[in-house]
Amino acid sequence: MNNSLLTYQEATSQLTPDQKVGQLFMPAAFINDSEEEVQGLEHLIRTQHIGAICFFHSRASAATNFEGKKKVVYNENSYDRLKQLIDRYQKAAKIPLLIAIDAEWGLAMRIENTPQYPYAITLGAIQGNEDLIEQVGWQIGMDCLQAGIHWNLSPVADINNNPENPVIGYRSFGDHKEKVLSKANAYLKGMAKSGILNSIKHFPGHGDTATDSHLGLPVIDKSKQTLLQNELYPFKRLIDQGVDSVMVGHLSVPALDDSGNPATTSYPIITELLRNELGFEGVVISDALNMHAVSKNYPEKGTLEAAAFHAGMDMMCFSENPAEGISQILSSAAPEHIEASFKRIWALKEKAFSEKGKENNIEYQLSPLNKKLAKQSLTSYISNQDTFAQVREGHFLNLSVGNPYKNLFSQKIESAFDQKHVHLYPEILEDMKNLQDGDQKVVLALFPPAIKPKDNFGFSSEVLRLINEILSLKNTVAYLFGNPYVLDILDCTKASELIIVYQNFQEFQEIAFEHFIGNAETPGKLPVQLKTLQL
Structure with a gap:
């Protein structure tokens, strides 16, 4: 068999049962793997007839390790390495592989030095202008195709209606079902x-949980009727309109399955609800099967993959035990069940390897799009127009806090207003307190060190206290270049003016400066409710 894709009729007659089951497996591939590890995956692809692989940056940053247990080594040549590895793995495969990646906000989610687009929460702040969101999806798709990727495992359709959510948050378009849809x-x-x-x-909806499914099993304790009206609403509507695949999350939902099984291994959730009730006929893919929400409950190799398959799963993403999983499925599954999943996977392959409808070699620029998105998402959270006039007159403290890649905003303010930029480092907290005492007018640029809420988004308790002191001043204009949920760990009740910029990209910093000098509006609206301040 050569490396061209057979028709389904050819494939179903020529492939053996173990080859067909192998097509249902998607092990992880890592950009920064050693040569020995790369050869190991090549051997797995050859011997187990693997159907797909999903790329991650490194073993240290993937799934259960992302909380920082291992050091993440950055690779400036990740993109070239990605393309090289795709070529190697495709050559190792007798049947062309589906190449997948999580590119919710572009390849930059996994790969350094690649185009990065705004997070979903930023896009959620944009009122109308859906053509801009469509342009984001198109450009991300083109970036993937040019790298050799067929399958972008996005978008997130979860409604983030729990401010305590540690894993969805900024990855969701918001907390309103119609806007998410x-x-x-x-x-x-x-x-x-x-x-x-x-x-x-992440079906049937990962938004209303305070548990991270990478590390434990979240429980969604709502009635089925409530779920159908809210969490399941975007999924049902999108399924009706047509999607290629639905990813099932590691969630326990007693109203849908009272056995305690996570959705990933739940026949009532996958087959009875998603397939039969909602009428989804495409590929059902698992969330990463190495995540602790499910993996710790299946210590015997292969049993998790078999349980997921029998529940109705078609594609086993991030399976760590493909050989054992294939063996268990072959020995326990009905041939017609295997054939049904194989047929769905093959239909995806036929679509992916067809050139019909693909727009190749089209030039576009990232920066102009990001600038449009910045203009439309800029959000006034606390507004007092008198503050701007008062702050811009005379001397003010031009202060930044956090960890920006490059702080163009404060530099522009220094240049335009002749107010020296001061960056707050933990080592100079006392000096900053003295400096603050001499200034009752402040322009504060907040750059949260982390996008995820763990450990207060990377802010130390001392720095948080100082930020709150500054926000309590009579004339403070604050710009937040990051996750708006940061505001839940700050005391914003006395802030004079607070603008949410969402991203620290150059284009977003430029628009923030334009706003400060009065040349940009704030048409955006916060797409989620914060717990500390309802305005």
């Missing part, structure tokens, strides 16, 4: 124009 639909339309495959996630 509208944004996800526009993103999907853009991806479809590029020819890239999609996957809505």
Whole structure:
């Protein structure tokens, strides 16, 4: 058999049962693997007839390790390495592989020095202008295709209606079902124009949980009727409109399955609800099977993959035990069940390897799009127009806090107003307190060191106390270049003016400066409710 894709009729007659089951497995591939590890995956692809692989940056940053247990080594040549590895793994495969990646905000989610687009929460702040969201989906799709990737495992269709959520948060378009549906639909339309495959996630809805499924099993304790009206609403509507795949999350939902099984291994959730009740006929793919929410409950190799398959799963993402999983499925599954999943996977392959509808070799620029997105998402959270006039007159403290890649905003203010930029480091806290005493007017640029809420987004308790002291001043203009949930760990009740910029990209910093000098509006609206301050 050569490396060209057979038709389904040819494949179903020529492939053996173990080859067909191998097509249902998607082990992880890592950009920064050693040569020995790369050869190990090549051997797995050859011997187990693997159907797909999903790329991650490194073993230290993937799934259960992302909380910082291992040091992440950055690789400036990740993109070239990605393309090289795709070529090697495709050559190792007798049947062309589906190449997948999580590129929710672009390849930059996994790969250094690649185009980065705004997070979903930023896009959620944009009012209308769905054509911009569609353009994001299209450009991300084109970036994937040019790298050799067929399947972007996005968008997130979860409604983030729990401010305590440690894993979805900024990855969701917001906490309103209609707006999540509208944004996800526009993103999907853009991806479809590029020819890239999609996957809505994390079914049946990962938004209302305070547990990280990488580390433990979240429980969604709501009635089925409530779930259908809210969490399941975007999934049902998007399924009705047509999607390539649905990713099932590691969630316990007693109203849908009272056995305690996570959705990933739940027949009532996958087969009875998703397949039969909601009528989804495409590929059902698992969230990463190495995540502790499920993996710790299946110590025997292969049993998790078999349980997921028998529940109705088609593609086993991040399976760590493909050989054992294939063996268990072969020995326990009915041939017609294997054939049904194989047929769905093959249909995806036929779509992915077809050139029809793909727009190749089209030039576009990232920066102009990001600038449009910055203009439309800029959000006034606390507004007092008199503050701007008062702050801009005379001397003010031009202060930044956090960890910006490059702080253009404060530099522009220094240049335009002749107010020296001061960056707050933990080592100079006392000096900053003295400096603050001499200034009752402050322009504060907040750059949270981390996008995720763990450990207060990377802010120390001492720095948080000083930020709150500054926010309590009578004339403070603050710009937040990061996750708006940061405001839940700050005391904003006395802040004079607070603008949410969402991203620290150059284009977003430029628009923030334009706003400070009065040349930009704030048409955006915060797409989620914060717990500390309801305005």
